[in-house]
Amino acid sequence: MKTAACVAAGGAIGTLARYAVALVLGAPESGAFPSATFTANAAGCLLIGLLGGLLANRPLPEALREFLSTGFLGGFTTLSAFGVETVRLAADGYAAMAFAYAAASAAAGLVAASAGYALAKAVFRNAREDAA
Amino acid sequence: MIAFLLVALGGGAGALLRYAVQRAFAERTGYARAGTLLVNLAGTFALGLLLGLPLTADSRAAQLLAGTGFLGGLTTFSTVMAQLAELLRAKRWRTAAGYGLGTFVCALLLAAAGYAAGRCIFV
Numbered sequence: 213m214k215t216a217a218c219v220a221a222g223g224a225i226g227t228l229a230r231y232a233v234a235l236v237l238g239a240p241e242s243g244a245f246p247s248a249t250f251t252a253n254a255a256g257c258l259l260i261g262l263l264g265g266l267l268a269n270r271p272l273p274e275a276l277r278e279f280l281s282t283g284f285l286g287g288f289t290t291l292s293a294f295g296v297e298t299v300r301l302a303a304d305g306y307a308a309m310a311f312a313y314a315a316a317s318a319a320a321g322l323v324a325a326s327a328g329y330a331l332a333k334a335v336f337r338n339a340r341e342d343a344a
Numbered sequence: 345m346i347a348f349l350l351v352a353l354g355g356g357a358g359a360l361l362r363y364a365v366q367r368a369f370a371e372r373t374g375y376a377r378a379g380t381l382l383v384n385l386a387g388t389f390a391l392g393l394l395l396g397l398p399l400t401a402d403s404r405a406a407q408l409l410a411g412t413g414f415l416g417g418l419t420t421f422s423t424v425m426a427q428l429a430e431l432l433r434a435k436r437w438r439t440a441a442g443y444g445l446g447t448f449v450c451a452l453l454l455a456a457a458g459y460a461a462g463r464c465i466f467v
Binding site (some may be wrong): 215216219220221222223224225226227228230231234242253256257259260261264265278281282283285286287289290291292293294295296298299300302314318321322324325326329333 | 346347350351352353354356357358359360362363366383384387388390391392395406408412413416417418419420421422423424425426428429430432433444447450451452454455456458459
């Protein structure tokens with residue numbers, strides 16, 4: 213119950229943060245690269261990788277873990293906007309941009325999630341060994 | 345100001361539903377991934393449908409609450425990538441390829457289907 217409330221709160225904050233990114237970067241003009249969704253998704257993937265690397269060394273309470281991962285980062289990133297933006301680009305005749313956006317999003321997300329995990333795992337393992 | 349409230353309300357509800365579906369799948373099947381896939385695909389189809397609908401004067405608030413908020417919060421990109429990175433670290437290449445391609449290809453097809461369906465309604 214507590215965890216569910218934390219997920220809802222994290223989701224509300226994460227979704228607001230994505231909306232803020234969209235307000236700052238602006239809605240993409242027709243045919244332009246959807247930079248707001250791309251930025252939120254890539255940054256969210258880096259952060260979830262870092263969180264995973266931290267958790268590999270140091271467990272956090274379930275409610276906090278779910279607030280951050282399922283809640284905040286789940287709400288901050290979005291597959292639905294990515295999918296619809298890609299389809300709109302293709303439907304408006306910008307097939308190359310649609311392909312570039314889809315490929316860049318997938319590649320950036322996977323690299324960010326993997327690199328974040330490796331980095332945080334190494335940093336927190338060293339910190340733990342230094343403390344020991 | 346009201347826009348922020350609509351986005352936050354929708355996002356909180358969407359994240360909560362995603363959490364509930366992931367937990368239900370994890371408990372019954374042992375695979376939280378299946379729950380992630382289900383909410384991601386359903387949410388992407390629904391957003392395509394919503395954004396395919398013709399805009400009216402009232403639709404801005406509905407798009408913020410249901411689209412940016414609820415469906416944006418329901419679907420997730422970071423969890424998919426974390427799951428994929430974990431599968432790759434475990435050298436489960438086929439599962440990773442199936443889950444990754446399944447998520448992306450199906451999401452794009454369903455977004456297109458939803459968008460097309462939305463444009464067919466009320467025109």
